[in-house]
Amino acid sequence: MSLEGKVALVTGAARGIGREAALVLAAEGADVGVVDILPEVEATAAAVAKIGRRSGTAVFDVSDPAQVHEGVERIRRELGPIDILVNNAGIVNNVAPIARMSHEAWQRELAVNLSGAFNMIKEVVESMAARKWGRIINVSSVGALGGLHNQVAYAASKAGILGLTKTVTLEYAREGITCNAILPGLIATPLVTAMPAEIREGAVAMTPARRLGETAEVAHLIAFLASDRAGFLNGTEIPIDGGMRLNFGALGSRREVRETWRRP
Numbered sequence: 001m002s003l004e005g006k007v008a009l010v011t012g013a014a015r016g017i018g019r020e021a022a023l024v025l026a027a028e029g030a031d032v033g034v035v036d037i038l039p040e041v042e043a044t045a046a047a048v049a050k051i052g053r054r055s056g057t058a059v060f061d062v063s064d065p066a067q068v069h070e071g072v073e074r075i076r077r078e079l080g081p082i083d084i085l086v087n088n089a090g091i092v093n094n095v096a097p098i099a100r101m102s103h104e105a106w107q108r109e110l111a112v113n114l115s116g117a118f119n120m121i122k123e124v125v126e127s128m129a130a131r132k133w134g135r136i137i138n139v140s141s142v143g144a145l146g147g148l149h150n151q152v153a154y155a156a157s158k159a160g161i162l163g164l165t166k167t168v169t170l171e172y173a174r175e176g177i178t179c180n181a182i183l184p185g186l187i188a189t190p191l192v193t194a195m196p197a198e199i200r201e202g203a204v205a206m207t208p209a210r211r212l213g214e215t216a217e218v219a220h221l222i223a224f225l226a227s228d229r230a231g232f233l234n235g236t237e238i239p240i241d242g243g244m245r246l247n248f249g250a251l252g253s254r255r256e257v258r259e260t261w262r263r264p
């Protein structure tokens, strides 16, 4: 499954799933550009270099098209044209019922989680098409399937990712580009370990595997989707959730979860 000779670009690579994806892609042979709003992403670039691959760093906000253009251009100058794009940067900005969610919180989550992926794809897709090969992996969430209590902006942004993914496939599959969405359940990252313990434990109890997922498990799925072996997988939405979605109807409608999540 070698990715040798390919250039990958991973957003949100300072930590969590994005950092692990950058390292696994490098271990599979890709040179990797890493992007984050946090300068700590430099450490991921250093870890990629330690694996023996070329790395490039750009610190920018994926929601800002001008910053995206400038930052991607910088990575391209360092590493060459982008073959693999992993749209992983994402935020949970606000946990509140709709009536108490501010317009600003709604707009920010949509801007980062959905428009960020759109901005990045716009920046690289034509050059992938010109070279007749490209891989785009968008990180959605199982929350896209069933909605998420008190997280309407997040759930809507992650559902939007599915429409974005399928449309890229319709428009670009004939150019040798695949675009797939992965839908993680609860994965052990800073985003999740910062959650109140009772929420996390409740979610684990709803997961048939009865555990959190590991970032490495998600990163290996990303690396597979980035490879030639996954060339006929296109426009898909792949849950990686230990079966959590099978109980999804119940998640967030359980009384104790609802009460906790409503706490200001």
Ligand SMILES: NC(=O)c1ccc[n+]([C@@H]2O[C@H](COP(=O)([O-])OP(=O)(O)OC[C@H]3O[C@@H](n4cnc5c(N)ncnc54)[C@H](O)[C@@H]3O)[C@@H](O)[C@H]2O)c1
Residues within 6 Å of the ligand: 011, 012, 013, 014, 015, 016, 017, 018, 035, 036, 037, 038, 060, 061, 062, 063, 088, 089, 090, 091, 112, 116, 139, 140, 141, 142, 183, 184, 185, 186, 187, 188, 189, 190, 191, 192
């Ligand atoms: N961890 C989970 O259980 C889980 C579940 C489902 C989906 N996801 C999704 O997986 C992705 C990664 O999640 P994670 O748990 O590793 O989160 P994380 O918070 O640990 O990492 C997200 C990274 O994105 C970066 N980022 C945030 N806003 C940005 C912006 N505007 N521009 C550039 N970078 C930005 C952050 O600085 C951070 O480094 C997210 O899209 C998240 O929604 C995570």
